[in-house]
Amino acid sequence: MPFDTGTGAGGSFSARREITGFSNPTVKYLRSLREKKHRKREGKFLAEGLRLLTDARECGHIPQMLVMAAKRDPHPLLSQLEQAVADAGGEIIETSADILTKITGKDNPQAVVGMFAEFDTSLAALERDRGDIWLVAQALRDPGNLGTMLRTCDAVGAGGLILIDDCADPFSVEAVRASMGAVFTQQIGQATWDDFSAWLRADHGGRAGQLVAASLRDAVDYRGAPYCAPCFIMVGNESRGLPAEYEDACDLRVTMPMKGRADSLNAAVAGAVLAYEVLASLD
Amino acid sequence: MPFDTGTGAGGSFSARREITGFSNPTVKYLRSLREKKHRKREGKFLAEGLRLLTDARECGHIPQMLVMAAKRDPHPLLSQLEQAVADAGGEIIETSADILTKITGKDNPQAVVGMFAEFDTSLAALERDRGDIWLVAQALRDPGNLGTMLRTCDAVGAGGLILIDDCADPFSVEAVRASMGAVFTQQIGQATWDDFSAWLRADHGGRAGQLVAASLRDAVDYRGAPYCAPCFIMVGNESRGLPAEYEDACDLRVTMPMKGRADSLNAAVAGAVLAYEVLASLD
Numbered sequence: 001m002p003f004d005t006g007t008g009a010g011g012s013f014s015a016r017r018e019i020t021g022f023s024n025p026t027v028k029y030l031r032s033l034r035e036k037k038h039r040k041r042e043g044k045f046l047a048e049g050l051r052l053l054t055d056a057r058e059c060g061h062i063p064q065m066l067v068m069a070a071k072r073d074p075h076p077l078l079s080q081l082e083q084a085v086a087d088a089g090g091e092i093i094e095t096s097a098d099i100l101t102k103i104t105g106k107d108n109p110q111a112v113v114g115m116f117a118e119f120d121t122s123l124a125a126l127e128r129d130r131g132d133i134w135l136v137a138q139a140l141r142d143p144g145n146l147g148t149m150l151r152t153c154d155a156v157g158a159g160g161l162i163l164i165d166d167c168a169d170p171f172s173v174e175a176v177r178a179s180m181g182a183v184f185t186q187q188i189g190q191a192t193w194d195d196f197s198a199w200l201r202a203d204h205g206g207r208a209g210q211l212v213a214a215s216l217r218d219a220v221d222y223r224g225a226p227y228c229a230p231c232f233i234m235v236g237n238e239s240r241g242l243p244a245e246y247e248d249a250c251d252l253r254v255t256m257p258m259k260g261r262a263d264s265l266n267a268a269v270a271g272a273v274l275a276y277e278v279l280a281s282l283d
Numbered sequence: 284m285p286f287d288t289g290t291g292a293g294g295s296f297s298a299r300r301e302i303t304g305f306s307n308p309t310v311k312y313l314r315s316l317r318e319k320k321h322r323k324r325e326g327k328f329l330a331e332g333l334r335l336l337t338d339a340r341e342c343g344h345i346p347q348m349l350v351m352a353a354k355r356d357p358h359p360l361l362s363q364l365e366q367a368v369a370d371a372g373g374e375i376i377e378t379s380a381d382i383l384t385k386i387t388g389k390d391n392p393q394a395v396v397g398m399f400a401e402f403d404t405s406l407a408a409l410e411r412d413r414g415d416i417w418l419v420a421q422a423l424r425d426p427g428n429l430g431t432m433l434r435t436c437d438a439v440g441a442g443g444l445i446l447i448d449d450c451a452d453p454f455s456v457e458a459v460r461a462s463m464g465a466v467f468t469q470q471i472g473q474a475t476w477d478d479f480s481a482w483l484r485a486d487h488g489g490r491a492g493q494l495v496a497a498s499l500r501d502a503v504d505y506r507g508a509p510y511c512a513p514c515f516i517m518v519g520n521e522s523r524g525l526p527a528e529y530e531d532a533c534d535l536r537v538t539m540p541m542k543g544r545a546d547s548l549n550a551a552v553a554g555a556v557l558a559y560e561v562l563a564s565l566d
Contacts, residue, residue, distance in 0.1 A: 157542025
């Protein structure tokens with residue numbers, strides 16, 4: 001790609017250029033990252049919005065490429081972001097609101113979008129002592145639910161979110177959006193059930209992990225249940241729930257009141273109600 | 284519309300016909316109900332899936348029109364549903380999976396879709412003693428959040444969900460889907476803040492209502508707070524939260540731990556964590 005070297009708003013020199021054409025290869029490339037197969041092939045993902053990108057920066061995640069509306073209001077946080085991208089050798093692109101819309105697929109896009117390298121999501125990369133609570137999502141299909149669970153993780157001071165089996169992509173635009181920045185503050189693991197089980201039960205030189213799930217059978221009331229840290233709260237697929245053998249493998253099965261016709265809660269809601277209960281219990 | 288009178292699966296006579304054309308006016312009409320302006324003009328909405336439509340039936344809500352895949356597996360609940368529609372003088376339509384996809388906008392549509400008349404959502408129609416908990420959504424923009432809140436209402440045995448100011452439409456396909464049937468089990472109110480306040484504070488010949496909101500200022504810990512029934516738990520807009528004057532009008536402001544960078548939870552999650560706390564407190 002051709003580079004123009006200009007002066008960044010922060011005053012430093014950075015790779016900066018303007019894009020005006022919808023058919024520009026960079027626009028097509030960024031737009032392609034809305035699809036999982038392209039994200040996986042490239043190892044990149046998109047995040048939008050100044051607040052979210054500022055959270056990312058403050059957590060040490062600097063976009064490799066920053067795309068901004070050419071006509072935008074000045075903002076000190078945006079200047080700091082541009083400076084950080086320039087310092088890290090990233091690229092800064094100015095373009096129109098229409099092209100930003102094309103990239104993000106959103107009618108009213110935020111005035112700034114960042115492209116990031118995907119993180120290492122291997123279990124080996126997780127810092128298990130980072131939090132007393134971890135959420136574990138099994139075969140969750142809704143990226144909004146994953147993002148909401150990441151947001152809840154942040155709120156309860158969790159270590160992060162571990163995705164078991166075939167889950168939606170936590171780096172999808174929808175998940176990143178719903179996480180409200182928590183995709184950058186929380187650790188994310190991805191593993192098969194077998195690998196997760198082995199990791200959970202391995203000797204980590206410290207406390208054993210407690211695996212907890214909401215269940216309708218052989219379960220104790222979720223309030224006042226004997227939670228202990230680190231507590232891994234597992235939530236199952238939106239339609240099917242958890243496989244029976246996964247429930248069997250739990251150290252603790254808890255049940256929440258269901259006073260109506262339904263026998264389950266939204267997956268992200270169930271995870272949050274449990275996480276707040278565990279947080280109060282461990283405090 | 285032309286009617287063929289055939290024999291329903293339940294054995295009774297009903298208005299039943301087959302539609303094979305994508306440009307059929309009924310297909311266009313049903314498809315138009317995915318848009319709010321058409322729903323409001325017609326006073327109708329769509330709900331999909333045998334389980335959801337069975338919940339509706341068992342709660343006394345019979346679709347005015349039932350659209351089924353011509354090639355479908357027989358099911359006793361579907362036969363009961365057909366019978367109920369026939370008994371109520373409704374119409375039954377058989378069509379292709381492709382046309383069902385066109386109507387619902389879903390790649391893998393459920394094999395059955397119902398068209399219902401929208402409910403009366405005036406405050407006067409609410410039965411205030413129906414539950415000890417009510418959720419109140421203020422200017423919520425995400426129909427998925429509204430549906431999830433209805434589902435939570437069902438789970439905690441609430442009276443229902445009251446929508447204040449300019450909320451998303453609880454009868455949208457997304458909200459109905461996310462409610463998992465609770466749109467039929469829960470009462471739904473729609474009102475301005477002023478009308479809601481007047482209704483809440485009026486003498487209902489019984490217990491006064493307690494208005495509760497999550498807040499960051501002048502608030503007590505949400506655990507062990509002095510909740511009392513009927514408790515109206517108010518959740519604000521996804522971006523802006525509640526207006527200050529609405530918070531001021533609350534009887535109780537509670538705060539939830541926020542251990543991370545974010546200062547708020549997803550709206551449906553916040554409502555659910557509070558609702559379960561209130562449920563435990565009132566029990």
